[in-house]
Structure formats: structure tokens, C-alpha cells
Amino acid sequence: MLFKGSDNSKRIDLIINYIKVYNTLAGMIRTTLGLHKLSILISYCGNISAISNDGVTIVKLLNPAEPIAGTLMDSVLFLYQGL
Numbered sequence: 001m002l003f004k005g006s007d008n009s010k011r012i013d014l015i016i017n018y019i020k021v022y023n024t025l026a027g028m029i030r031t032t033l034g035l036h037k038l039s040i041l042i043s044y045c046g047n048i049s050a051i052s053n054d055g056v057t058i059v060k061l062l063n064p065a066e067p068i069a070g071t072l073m074d075s076v077l078f079l080y081q082g083l
Contacts, residue, residue, distance in 0.1 A: 021069045025062075029055040029076075 031038045032055040039053040042061050052058055059073045 018068050022072065025059075025069060025072060028058060028062075032058060 028040060031040060032053050037053050039051050040058055041049060041051050042058060043049045044061060050057075050061055052061070056077065059076050062069075062073060
């Protein structure tokens with residue numbers, strides 16, 4: 001529920017930020033699906049790089065700063081393990 005005053009604008013900013021995180025993660029994983037899947041290069045820990053065309057591997061390599069992104073990645077890994 002949105003409240004009066006500055007709390008309302010802060011919550012809207014937070015929701016917009018979450019949508020951006022979801023879109024970024026979805027865009028990265030989307031390219032690894034289907035017949036014409038692409039490989040993705042991920043650079044992490046400053047100087048370590050990995051190339052993969054597997055969405056689950058990409059999700060495991062990501063280390064998001066946003067807590068909501070971590071929750072989303074955990075749910076993706078949980079769903080994949082159930083398949």
C-alpha cells in the first residue's frame with residue numbers, strides 16, 4: 001500500500017528499480033533460450049570471465065547488489081532443480 005508524502009515517491013522509485021532489475025535479468029537469460037541461443041560473456045570479481053549459453057550457469061555466476069535480484073535468482077534455481 002502506498003502512503004502519503006515522501007514515502008509514496010520512495011516506494012514508487014523502489015518498484016521502478018525492481019522492474020529494471022527484473023528486465024535486466026530476463027534479458028540476459030532470454031538470449032540463452034530457443035533454437036538460436038547466444039553465448040553470453042560475464043565478467044565478475046574484477047578479472048574473471050566466463051562464457052556460457054546456459055541460463056542456469058549465468059544465474060549462478062551473477063552476484064547482484066540488489067536483494068530482490070538475489071531472491072529472483074534463488075527462485076529460478078529452485079524451479080530449475082524441480083525439472
